[in-house]
Amino acid sequence: MNHSLLLALSLGLLVTNAAAQLPPNEITAGIGLVDITPVGEVTLAGSPSPKKTSEVKTRLYVRALVLASGGTKAVIVTLDTLKYPVDLTVKARASIEKATGIPAANVIICSSHTHSGPLWPYYPDKLVTPITEAVSKAAHDLTPCTLGMSRGRAEGGAECRRVIKDGHAWNRWQLKPDESDQYPAEGPADPDFDLLAVRSADGKYKAILYNFACHAANNRAPLISADYPGDVELHVQKALGYAVPALFLTGACGDVNPIYSVRRDLFGEKLGGEILHCLERLEPVTKPTLAIEAREFQMPGREHPEFKEAEVARNWPGQLEHYRKAYTSMKAREQPSYLYFITGIRIGPDFAIVTNANELFCSIALGIKKQSPFKHTMTVEQTNGAHGYVPTSKAFENGSYETWFGEHSYLTTQAADIIEKESMKVLNKLRSEDPGR
Template identity: 70%
Template sequence: MSVASIAFSADDQPAIAAGQIDTGVGSVDITPTEPVTLAGSPSPKRAAEVKTRLFVRALVLSGSGKRVAIVTLDTLKYPVELAVRARAKIEQDTGIPASNVIICASHTHFGPLWSYYEDQLVTPIAEAVARAARDVAPCTVGTAKGKAEGISECRRVIKDGHAWNRWQLENPAEAAQYPAEGPADPEFDVLALRNGDGKLKAVVYNFACHAANTRAPVISADYPGEVEKCVQKQLGYEVPTLFLTGACGDINPVYTVKRDLFAERLGGELVRCVGQLEPITQPSLSVECREFQMPGREHPEFKEAEVARNWPGQLEHYRQAYETMKQREKPSYDYFMTGIRIGNDFAIVTNADELFCSIGMSIKSHSPFQHTMVAEQTNGAHGYVPTAKAFEGGSYETWFGEHSYLSTQAGEIIERESLEILKGLKHAP
């Protein structure tokens, strides 16, 4: 069967029992077969050894006359223009509306950029969704809350009135002397789907921490890949775990603990969660997609003195980043946000940035849903969105360039829009 031949309407789906939702899962392996440049560092390295494989994974859900696709992608980021192309191809190939598709990059620092792949990953993304659309069958669905402490931390500390990233200090071990600028979020939500035989068909989770735990120049999905291996080992069978990147613009793994602790704690907690799921007895679907123009940075300038103080070895790198971004600068940028509701008390809301953790935590705390996933790096990649406090403190997430160019008000805009989407979904039929 060709991919293009599988488009169908929601009316074509088989009838399902109360408390079930049609669910399909698909994946495409995108692990490089040759040495590649690892993205995510001002001084990138090349690697050929594979630690954990890279995938595009897709989850298709069908119910209430709607279909949605949740796609996770093991790469650093995925630009908005490519997300638009991929979503359009998914609609063309499967009939799932582009507005009902979210594509979330894991932000792994140990794989190639999208540009490495032949068609910039558009075809693998669409193929993963096509496979999921062919795989649909009735499943029960449940939610849970987890907590994994001691593995993530705010990477920004305040020293002499200025914000420093821990690795920017002359002796990073001294970071413990200084207060963290913001919180880390150890809590996360889980969505799990079970086949008729009782086995898990898929697990979706959302955790707020940079995927930068591997600590060696190897090809790796980073901790999401290690977590999946841990979960499968404890369960005794294979189950796809789809990782939605949480609000972690200022959150890194704790590098002073053993590397394996991350997967052990988060993976072990995921297994505990799927053993204590709260069933969604009426898993109706609602979706809201918003497209608008996000303002660019007000009066950008090159913070030469600040760069020279915080990260002198990268002064020329950030000077070039500033000059390059000034040439590409726009007054505003195409921006997508999507909300997906499953049942009465679970929702996902997306943004296209590296959102600072406290903003994501505020969205979750003010959400009308008991279970809210705030998924960043989704349907675009517009760089860091710090808090107002972080802009005052400075450091590299705030420096105008390729990775930081949106309005200083972007965090407030994202929080406001997220809560409006969530409130609308709560009252949707």
């Protein structure tokens, strides 16, 4: 057995023994940060017409939170990037397990979906090393902490971006500015969010974890940026007077965007301000035991994919050739099914996280939260993979680009139902196994 493995095992034993001796309201927690801000000019991801820039508005990070209790460790990683595919997730989780001894199944890796940074090929090893480094730092930073939970509501910043005009779905930006508010929204937006605060023995916050359902696409200027999650973190840090990592877990926002007509920095202020109010009314997490429920399965691909030429020509005529190429490219790479992960983490008796690997339409997550047996449930998308949009059945009927077969939409039209059912199985399993019930 090599020295590094012995060290990892001994560290794990020390954490387990320390956790077993903690008071009933404490848990051990560690934080690790790695700066991944590009140097020099890069192409910003997330647009059919990508822009290049070297100017930085807010820095990009890998943030890692490790929680340990009673011999169980959970790893939560957030990436300031558009998406992170499943094959790289598998590599990164295996690398974390090798470096720390924490099982790969206990790791969730969530992309913020910022449209103002480069994709993974920009980085020398496609972010596997920075992710592993951040988790290793967090694993070596474990100290006794207390947890608090809260729910906030940030209104006036986000909206359903799909509206129904003449029986068809249109994205608001495809209509004239004075026209986009004249038609009914296809679905809801979700202003509510859940928050978990990790507090050190000195009374300071060691980390803040929150989950909000809105595309990280508020920064419309060609700048390198973590988008509104970066603005939120700076707003919270300024108010608190010290640097606390704010880990943003992307909520179900496949059809939810920032309201572009409001002042750009207002979004960060609204959400950041509500996070500060949440910190003032935290409810303690009593008996903060941990449990993980990880599911791995094959998600079916799209039934009878076709190129919706007439629909593309109507909704987005300037991008007709772009979507024709996207269809042709995806058709060449099409598979009958795709490796898919759903992971649940229970933190204490009343708080749970459940993940999916898509841009999930908001109403699907609202259904999961409504049925959840937990008081606080984070439904987290873009996690442990990136399998494109999962619209509702109504959205498939109404059309538009989130439903068109291609790079961003290729799973079965039943994916929403599968994700909801599997998520509920995970949450109910976590609830049934709670020893504190």
